[in-house]
Amino acid sequence: MLRDGFDIGLWFVVGLVFTVTAVAALVLAAMARADAYRAADKQTKNFWLIMLGVTVLVNFLGIFFLQIAGLVASIVFLVDVRPALRQVSGGGGRRGGSSSDGPYGPYNGGR
Template identity: 70%
Template sequence: MLLDRFDASLFFFLDLAMLLLALVALGFAAFAREDAYRAADKQSKMFWLILLGVTVAVNLFIPMLFLQLAGLIASIVFMVDVRPALRQVSGGGGRRGGSSSDGPYGPYNGGR
């Protein structure tokens, strides 16, 4: 009886984690610019929105493990391959070496 409850809660948290990852990936896909997808030589924005939207819908309404795993793979591919490429071509790399006072045309010196 205790093991059944553990299995149920484990699967609940795994389902929740897959849903959250898909929602986060969908959010990043939605807020990225369309031209960044072309510049990064990735699939179109509409492709990723549809794929990740279907992933969210499957996780919410059709909790079949095979479909959830396919959606999980799509979410992971977006997060580790597409999103860094989009950030790089959009100029939002974050690791390009600069201070927090750097603006788009160089360091901001406070009007001096």
């Protein structure tokens, strides 16, 4: 009996993690500009919105093997597409730097 309660709680947490990941990816995909997808040479914004929207829907329906496929799509977006979008949109992750900054600080042209 205790084991059954643990299994239900575990599956609830797993499903919640899948759903939160998919919703976060969907929101981030919706916030990016459509031309950034083309500039980053990724699929279109509509493609990602549909893919991640279906993923959110599948997570709410609770179809486990499709949830796993949706999690893979969400991870691909978060790990591959979003950093490329940020790079072409000018949000490369550095805050307050200039265009002459290198990986270890400002480049002063050998001065």
